[in-house]
Amino acid sequence: MSDKLIIAVDPQIAALVPRFLANRAADVGKIRAALAGADFDSIRVAAHGMKGSGGGYGFPEISRLGAAMEEGARQRDAAAIGTLLAKLEAYLARIEITSDDAQRAPGTGQH
């Protein structure tokens, strides 16, 4: 059984989604580097962006993780951010997108 999360995205924005996901993968690297330098403000900014845009692209989980990381940055809670970052990385690795929304509801994952 595949571990992939097949996520249907709005066909209107399907062309934008690969870049959005690539940018989130880049965020993982940036946040990891910021975490190593205890740069919580940079983490807060990146997490804030994820929180704001994830749901709109059809990835409410990215918004949820972004919101939690933003709060972690405010609390300067490196352990919590590290855990959330690992979850984000794992989540991104599992995503497979389709614009075939006839079968699946947008933003819902199917194993």
Place this chain on the structure above:
Amino acid sequence: MRIALLEDEQDQADLVCAWLKGAGHSCHAYVLGKDLVREAQRETFDLFLLDWEVPGMSGAEVLVWIRANIAEPVPVLFVTARQREEDIVHALSSGADDYMVKPLGKLELLARIDALARRARPSPRADEGVLEYGRLSVDCRNRQVKLDGEVVAMTQKDYELAVFLLHNIGRLLSRGYILEAVWGQSAEINTRTVDTHISRIRGKLQLTPENGWRLSAVYQHGYRLERVAAAAS
């Protein structure tokens, strides 16, 4: 509608613009508040979508500028991740017409934009029949303009431009705005085309002060159609 978006997150700006364009609007995105303000001084927008937290001049500061410098009541919708009650109250009391918290939902955003637009400027519908503007009347069903009851011969573009101007009486309209509204977003037409058509319509519909109208060119901006007291004969 022609919508100005202030959003520093590129992914978010791309997303919102895609939604707006899909709904038939045009989207002009700005990363910096000062850039939006500079453009708003010479361009016309039907609605502003403002993110609060952007580098430099914040969305809240842009809102204050809009209310202080744009004479017409253009709707402003705040879009931000801030969700504290005092932030919402601050935005609304500073002159925002509505407020949405990110992450946004496409349908809700578009519905709120439509609602704001309806309140700001009710749009004449094609099935409304005849709209009267003094000696001028617009027959929406037959797509004709009449002057003193006589049909004025004009091209479809001239008709659309005439109706657009009559629907925006008193409003300062940039050439770019007129182009987008009448010729469409993708039209590769020089803004001088607008000048040519405006001149033609001014003559055909007799939009002159002696007839109770002034269709004036506004330097470095565009045009404004106004009603004036007709000169005594």
